[in-house]
Amino acid sequence: MSDSRAPLNAPPPPAGIDARLFGIAYHAIPERPGPPRLYVVVDTEAEFDWSKPFARHLVSVSNVTAQESGQAVLDRHGVRPIYVIDYPVATQPAAIEALGAIHARGACEIGAHLHPWTNPPFTEAVSVLNSYPGNLSPEVEEAKLVNLIDAIERAFGFRPLFYKAGRYGIGPNTLALIARHGIQVDFSILPGIDLRSEGGPDLRGLRAVPYVAGEPPIISVPMSRGHIGPLAPFGPAVNRALDTVVARTVRLRGVMSRLGAFGTASLTPEGVGTDDLIRLASTLARSGHKTLVMHYHSPSLAAGHTPYVRTQAEVAELLGRIDAVCAHVLGPLGGVAGNPRDLLAADGRGS
Secondary structure: OOOOOOOOOOOOOOOOOOEEEOOEEEEEOOOOOOOOEEEEEEEEOOOOOOOOOOOOOOOOOHHHHHHHHHHHHHHHHOOOOEEEEOHHHHHOHHHHHHHHHHHHOOOOEEEEEEOHHHOOOOOOOOOOHHHOHHHOOHHHHHHHHHHHHHHHHHHHOOOOOEEEEHHHOOOOOHHHHHHHOOOOEEOOOOOOOEOHHHOOOEOOOOOOOOEEEOOOOEEEOOOOEEEEOOOHHHHHHHHHHHOOHHHHHOOHHHHHHHHOOOEEEEOOOOOOOHHHHHHHHHHHHHOOOOEEEEEEEHHHHOOOOEOOEOOHHHHHHHHHHHHHHHHHHHOOOOOEEOOHHHHHHOOOOOO
16 A cells, blocks of 8 residues: 655755755766666565564574575566675574575675664664664764674675665764775665654655765665655645645545555555555656665565565565566566666766
8 A cells, every 4th residue: 555654745955955864965866868777675684573672682584595485586577686684684594595595696686784683782772762773873883884794794705885774774974884884875765754753864855866975975775665646746736735734634645545646655565555566666767767676674575574474375465566566667667677786886986
């Protein structure tokens, strides 16, 4: 279903700057001409109950051996996913073997995914606030990042070039820290959402387009998210109307979403139906988006680990939605499978 919680209607940034986050200027990168390119980012992580408090002892990674089912779908379409992995995945032999086999045949890239509560050093209190890595002190965030990167290097023989903050928990120091340690591409932005109610970042000022940001510069590639429905082309005006006192009082945004007239969706098979996924990809492509990024969590490929997939039948349905997005983007939309390595040169700095 579509997500109507957070409108994509941030005020325009200052002239010459496309967006700001934590005072850091984000400059949209002119995208290469040609067909849309589809990328897939998989948050590859330990299993935990999303409805319960975070806990350091929840480090089972049995779901990683199930990733071949999703990989088989992506392989059929020639899509090479980026598995961004957390510390438990990077340090347990069965998970290393499963991902290593996929990487060894050139079918994926492997990046870093920082979940503070399971990533040493364990100096901070376990809390919702501290579950967003960007909320940690620069020293603690960096120490955890270094341990994660070192673990990935020990496991796979290379240092990761891709990063995604756990829970989209980017912070004021994150870009500088990941750049210092060799990361070139950041996937930590889910545009249009406001996580401040739990202490997370406010990402409403960013769009679903690639940026260059920070110093030294990092390529920031947000997850794909946007408006769907007949009124989608008029998104800013519709959002203004839906944000009036009267519209909020009668919950008009939710009504419009349920009627299919206007809503917001992310390009993920988790909690978003096939029809909405197809509509979103089509709307983004028609509006000139060349970089489409689908994302999901690795535990969703094993029944019972996430709210989206409780049974084996629901696993099959999720795989079907992944297949449908790939088939639509690479078929009717005339798109191609994006090479993750191309993102490293997205701002023209070289390959």
